[in-house]
Structure formats: C-alpha cells, structure tokens
Amino acid sequence: MAQSTLDGPTAARSTVKARKRVWPTLEAYLYLAPTLIGLLIFVFIPIFTSFQLSLNRIAPFGNQTRFVGLDNYVTLLTSADYWDTVRITFLFVLGTVPTGIALAVALAILLSYPVGRMAWFYRALIFVPVIISSAVTGVLFRWLYHPVVGYLSYWMVQLGIFENMQQAPNWLGSKEWALVAVIIATAWRQLGFNVIIALAGVQNIDESFYDAAKVDGAGILQRIRHITLPLLSPTLFFLLVINVIYSFQAFGEINILTQGGPGRATTTMVYSIFETAFVGTPQRGLASAQAYILAVMVISMSFINFATASRRVHYQ
C-alpha cells in the first residue's frame, strides 16, 4: 500500500513525504488496535472503576451509590471477619505452596533419571493435572472425600492411618478438616505445572557438575543436596512466587468443595470478594475494596517476580 502511493506520478512531493511519515505509524497502530482497545476496556479502565467503586456504598438492587471515602476500607480493617479471611488465606498459602514445591522438586529429580522408553508415560501421568480445571478438580475431590463411600478415607483406613471409617476425618463437614481438604485439592491441580517447571530447571543443570561430583565420590543424596538444589534455586524462587500468586487467587475448588464453609472455615480473601459481590445481598463497593487489598498483595508478588526475572535467564 505504502509502496504504490510512492510510485504515483501525480502525487505532490509534500504529500508523499507526509504519507511516508504518517502511514507507517498509522499502520502499526492499526495492528495494535484490537489488543490496545481490549486491554483498555477490560483491564486498564476497570483498575480505576474498581477503585472508584471501593469508595462508594452501593445500595443493593438499586443504582443508588453514595460516596463514603475510605469507609469500606476502614470497615474491612476493623472487622474480625475480614482479618479471619486474611488468616485463612495465609494458612491456605502455607498449606499449598511449600509442600507443593517440595513434592514437585522430588518428582522432577526422579523424572530426570534416564528410564528409557516409558519416560513419556510416567510424565503424562504426573503432568496430567495441569489440564484439569478448578471446577472438575472440585468435583473429583468431592467424590474422593465422600463421607460414606469416599476412597480417601477408605484407603487411609487400609493403610492403618485411621482405625476405621468413623475415625477418619469428616473432610468437608468439619471446620478443622475442610481447609486441609481444599488445600489438598488445590495442591494436586497445581502439581502438574510445578513438576514441568522444576523438571525444566533440573534438566538445565550441566551434566559436568554431576560428573565432577561423582569423581569426588559424592553419593546421590549428596549430589542432590550440594549440586541440584543450589543450582535450582532460581527455579525454586520462581515457583515460590508464582505459587503464592496462584494460591491467593484459588477459587474454583473452594466454591465447589465447601462454598467457604463450614461456617467461614474456608472463606479465603478471593472467596470473600465473590461472596460479597455476588451472593445474597451484593455489596460491590465493599467487594471492590477487598479486591484492591488483594490486588496490592498479588501485584507486589508479581513485581518481585518481574524484577528478579533477569537473574533466572541462565537457568531457564
């Protein structure tokens, strides 16, 4: 297009020049237009709308809004219920992240062992949770946690962890176990992704380190302890940050397994936002304030992740 206008014999010299300058820029913006408009409408503007909402009290079932300044934030920060959701969120993160990463690294080391033709099969079995949705995960685990014919309790009894089915935990019905139950389900879904990242990290470690250690007579455990884990630290750090972010945002499993209950035993910060905004009497101003508090936490984690990304380049 630009070429043909240049060839036009009747075109005045000045317009040609102007077009030559204007058209490439215009063309570039046309290529970008869908992405920029989409992000503007559904990401950038809502950042402000959300903050504006958080400064208002919105009458339920009506369009009446009243500016209340930082009242919503004050309400939250002085509410024992809200601090409880913060506490539960941190327990949830503590339950899912460290065990999830430890398990993923152990599996990655095992998978890096040359096992020959069956490797793809083992990998498929261990990676497969990565394609399962949070909703389906919730459904699958609700079945495993079934109070009468649940596989999990039954197998735990078989393994001698509990004496009989009556002694086995009431996974979703008791306040003590419900959080453990959603932690197990969420950590399971997250595992496939974690192993993939950990395995990539393990495979990037140069063989020569191991060969040198073997010559020095280091055993398997010593090699893991003194070579694999230190050289894996950038990957471990990345896994830590990304898992904390994902755990902060976990929603589907909780919604399907416990709906935040029993009581408020599994009401995390994200769940509380959903409940405040969409369940019962919607209070979208208050929910937006909660969303802002959560976003600040998640964005600071992302920021740490981006800021340290360059240091990982060697290993990833």
Next chain:
Amino acid sequence: MAVQTRKAPRGFHIRFSDIAVNLLLILIGVAIAMPIIIAIFTSFKTPSQVITFPPSVLPKDWTLQNYVVAWNVNPFGRFLLNSTIQSGLITLAQVLFSVMAAYAFAILEFPGRNALFYLVIGSLMVPFELVFIPNYQLISALGWGDTYMGLTMPFLVSAFGVFLLRQFFLTVPKDFHDAARIDGCGNWRYLWTVLVPLSKGSIGAFAIFAFLSAWNQYLWPLIITSSVEMRTLQIGIRYFMSTLDRGADWGPVMAGAVIAILPALAVFLIAQKQLVRGIAMSGLKG
C-alpha cells in the same frame, strides 16, 4: 567391573536401581492420576456399584447409562456446544490479535513502541479479581449478560500471547522483511505469507494455551451466565453436582466430569511435547 557391565549386551544391562526407579515412578504416577482414573471408572458403574462399600476402583459390570443420563437429563450436549463456541472464539481472536500486535512490536517502527509494549506487559500483573466486578457491570449494562458475547468479550485479547509471539518474531532474520519490502510485499502479506508459516510452532503452542485456559475458565462463566442454556461445561457440572443433595447419583456427575475433561485431555495427549515446552519456556499457564 563397571567397564564390563557397560559392555554387556543391552538386555542384560538391568540394574536394581533402574527397576526401583521405574516401579517408584509408576506407583507415584498412578497415585497422582488416581482422581481422574477413579472418575473415569466410576462413570461406567451402575448406580448400585457406585455407592457400595468398600469402594472398588474397577466397575464389575460396565454401563453407558451414566452418559445417557448426563446427556439427556442434564443438557451436557448443550454445555459442550457452549464450551466449544466460547473457547473456540476466544482462541481464534487471541491468536489473530496477538499475531498482529506482536508483529507491530517486533517488526514495525513507530513512536511510543517501547512505552506501549511495557503497558501491555504490565497488564499481565493485574489480577483478574481486581477487574472482574467492573467488567461484570459493563457487560450487564451492555445487555450481554448470559450471551456468548458476554462470555467471550473480556478475553479476546491476550497480553501473554503478544509477549510470547513477539519473542519468536524477533528471532526471524530482519533480512526476510527487507527482501520482502524490496519485492513490493506489504506488511500484511509478509505477515501472513512469510512470518506466520515460519512461526507455526510458536503460534500452535500459544493456541493450545489459549484454548486450555478458556476451556477451564470458572469464575467468569459462573457469574455471567444465568440460564441453563448458556452454561459452559465447567458451570454445568457445578450445578449438576449440587443436585446430589437432593438424591441424584454420582455416576452421571462423573460422566459429566469426564465429558468436561476429554477435550483438554485429547489436546494434552496429542500435543504434550509442545505444551510442556511452552510452559517450561514461558513459566506461565496461559
């Protein structure tokens, strides 16, 4: 000794640790995949077998009844159609728009390029929880609640896709572009006839990501759909399960779960290598 064993014919080169690692891996692998394995087998059990104690993994008599119930009593066919339309539209749009934007950022020169690129990347840090209430209000105000428009609109563009494809476009030698320009080939034609065919692998990997994350979406379809006819599979199975409290069977629920898993599982089995490489390279789930 070590030298001798290494020289032994292949078949004899079996060490104890090899067997141990293989056994361990198959045991752990089956344990991890167990929730899915149980769902698949449960979906083929008769109602009485589903709730027998002690629970067995394998069905005694196989039946397709659960799938018939899931398909007819609950409109799982309709849910499957909805999920396909929703995920298909999102994938197509994300690939198309990301290819275009990535081209501009990687190849074209224009004022504001770097600033805009950082803006696009920056949007990756914004958690969905921060924007979903305003988005819900906007979509509702436009009258798109409970429509395909409402399901797909907020997800038609992908900053992640732009980033991933730009990285790849940058590796294509600039000489190709210069040569094409000299031959009178415009940007649009160069993009679709030269660059895109060269980048099939990356674009394919991104399309898989886009599809899986759209297919597995939960929070947004949950709040934006209100009628049974508009539910996606993920939402359909959630409401189907809530009928269990009123005495429904687990068998059809598991059949529904298997229907919801199958397309993603097929993609995983066909494109495992690309998917795994993509996740490992980008560190993102899409």
